Amino acid sequence: MTQKQIARELGLAVSTVSRALTGQPHVGEATRKAVLAAAERHGYRPNAVARALRRRETRMIGVVVPDMLNHFYAACTTVLQESFEDHGYGMLLAVTGNDPQRERTALARLRDAQVEGVVLVPSATPRSTGPLDLPVVEMIRTSGRTQVDTVQCAEHETAAEAIGHLASLGHRRIAVIAGEPEFSTTRERVAGARAALAGLGLPPARVLTRDHTRAWGTEAMRQLVTGEEPPTAVFAASSELALGALHEAQRLGIGIPGRLSLAALGNTDWFDVCRPPVTACAQPLAEVGMISAQILLSRLAGARRSPSHIRVSGRLVVRGTTSAPGARRDGDRPREASGASADGPANSPTGGLG
Amino acid sequence: MTQKQIARELGLAVSTVSRALTGQPHVGEATRKAVLAAAERHGYRPNAVARALRRRETRMIGVVVPDMLNHFYAACTTVLQESFEDHGYGMLLAVTGNDPQRERTALARLRDAQVEGVVLVPSATPRSTGPLDLPVVEMIRTSGRTQVDTVQCAEHETAAEAIGHLASLGHRRIAVIAGEPEFSTTRERVAGARAALAGLGLPPARVLTRDHTRAWGTEAMRQLVTGEEPPTAVFAASSELALGALHEAQRLGIGIPGRLSLAALGNTDWFDVCRPPVTACAQPLAEVGMISAQILLSRLAGARRSPSHIRVSGRLVVRGTTSAPGARRDGDRPREASGASADGPANSPTGGLG
DNA sequence: CTGAAAGCGCTTACAG
DNA sequence: CTGAAAGCGCTTACAG
DSSP, rough: OOOOHHHHHOOOOOOHHHHTTTOOSOOOOHHHHHHHHHHHTTOOOOHHHHHHHHHOOEEEEEESSSSSTHEEEEEHHHHHHHHHHHHHHEEEEEEETTTHHHHHHHHHHHHTOOOOEEEEOOOOSSSSSSOOSOEEEEEEEOSSSSSSEEEOHHHHHHHHHHHHHHHHTTTOOOOEEOOOSSHHHHHHHHHHHHHHHHHHTTTOOOEESSSSSSHHHHHHHHHHSOOOSOOOOESSSSSSHHHHHHHHHHHHOOOOTOEEEEEEHHHHHHHHTTTSSSEEOOOOOHHHHHHHHHHHHHHHTOOOOOOEEEEEEEEEEEOOOOOOOTOOOOOOGGGGSSSSSSTTTOOOOOOOOO | HHHHHHHHHHHHHEEEEEEEETTTTSSHHHHHHHHHHHHHHHHHOOOOOHHHHTTOOOOEEEEEETTTTTTHOOOOOOHHHHHHHTTTTTTEEOOTTTHHHHHHHHHHHHTTTTTTTEOOOOSSSSSOOOOOOOEEEEESSSOOOOSEEEEEOOHHHHHHHHHHHHHHTTOOOOOEEEOOOOOOOHHHHHHHHHHHHHHHHHOOOOEEOOOOOOOHHHHHHHHHHHSSSSSSSESSSHHHHHHHHHHHHHHTTTTTTTEEEEEEEEEEGGTSSSSSSOOEEEEHHHHHHHHHHHHHHHHHHTTOOOOOEEEEEEEEEOSSSSSOOOOOOOOOOGGGSSSSSGGGGOOOOOOOOO
């Protein structure tokens, strides 16, 4: 069903039909009603492709993320999607797997599709693409491009907070497990941790860097714990790393937090249900998505100000994997301490059931 | 940069430029080279919107899912995205939050955008929308529409397998916690569990149904365990429900699996790292996504066969939350039993470190 | 081999 | 208020 067909049916010109349909003035009341009725009757819907070509606006936004399986990006993307939808924009999603090549082709395709703006989590910091001549917001990570809006977590401060927490418990030998050094996030987390240690007058951390896989968390933990002078506390710079590290510590029979404290940057659903629950810095994912959307939408609305560089702070959630060094017992919080393992209902606060 | 501009620059007709650019025959070698060179020089890229309008194909596919934060859908969507990308299709993503109203508007918008096909996880079983007159694949859930391809997990069989596992350990009082009764998945899981019990000659299960939230998992577990004749085993029909249920059991000091066994339908990252690790049926999410994409792509390629209704089987992963009823000790597997709690390194297989 | 023309479906000055 | 015309950028018969 097209405007042309409606026009023919009613003996009108397509231009008149178009005006009636788009609610413009200068259309006779009777004509308007007739057009609307015909449209309704035939279930007419404007062809967005034709409209986009003519108006030169697609009302589409491209979103480029490394990985939708990562809760980190899934959370931001969900908020983006909702914001865009609320403002009448559709979302074209591309996934890069952190591959700069895929990122380039994704951006090229989005540009071909005439998206009006892009939210991008850049794969690597040395920028992998030239300028895009359309509004871009870099989210979470940054490519070092300066003429672009960026919305990031306060990685530096958050890492410092985690280190501060461990230090305040009395730890002095604190190690860091981190991900890909080419990500801005990794570099900032490591820098934040180092700065915090220096500020506290503690010895520099041993930093193990590679990637954000669970396997690396496992491997790094093994290295730390079997090396000389093993640390009394580990800061894992992502939840995946913490997962691998925790797993390995448990496999090696190293009591956490009794023998080793573990703090993560990046929170997850299961951190408060696993045993012991994991102390972690919760990142403000929803806010990051929300603000990214707002900035991009304001650009699309024509805002001309110079690039914004936003940092959103997370907060530390102290759970059961951190305690003073050398403590023999685990540090589970009272109401979560029972039931999960051999200590059974004996020390259960509620007594449980037969 | 448009074909028109290239044509003007080279003193050619746009039709010639178009033919050269699209690699059609009947273009002089010299002309072709000149066009390609000019295109390269100016960084020409075809306008996909114009091309779509003219060719009447957008090379876009719509994907409509309830929630990207749910690993369940995120996993399928990731595979879809990759398959579509490999075949030159872009993906337009819409999220419904299981709201039929949002689903309707999402589908309307996708149709307006002239997507060539849709992969849909329907919100509710009584179909919420009329036919779409374009290829649709219903994934994971089904709306009851019969003239549509469907790709689902073998929910019935998988639930039965979980029940069979619990029964084989000796459980006779098995309860079920399930999600939204209007989802086809929920109904099939419950039916599968019931059928399995009946087939084994066991008493019918107590079935608590509401939604897939963690809160409901918690609440349902509380009801089961504080009621008369509490079950010795619980089958939670999703990982979120299992999470809530496990949490609540732990809070109440009920030893798992010593006092109560728990099996989940739906696997998650943290199931093998939490204490005890959770016995669960892993669903074939990647396969479901892959097959959905294949079917849709074959339809787009013109396949005319009658609707396919595919079922993909999952597999049960036995971990630490299930054991024979009445067992006093927890049933963690040896290599994962240590370190997490007060039992410390004493029974650690590796001895651990100082 | 190349060009002029028509058209995808819609919008928008420009006349009347 | 309404219509005829041009055009968004591209493609594709149809002539030459």
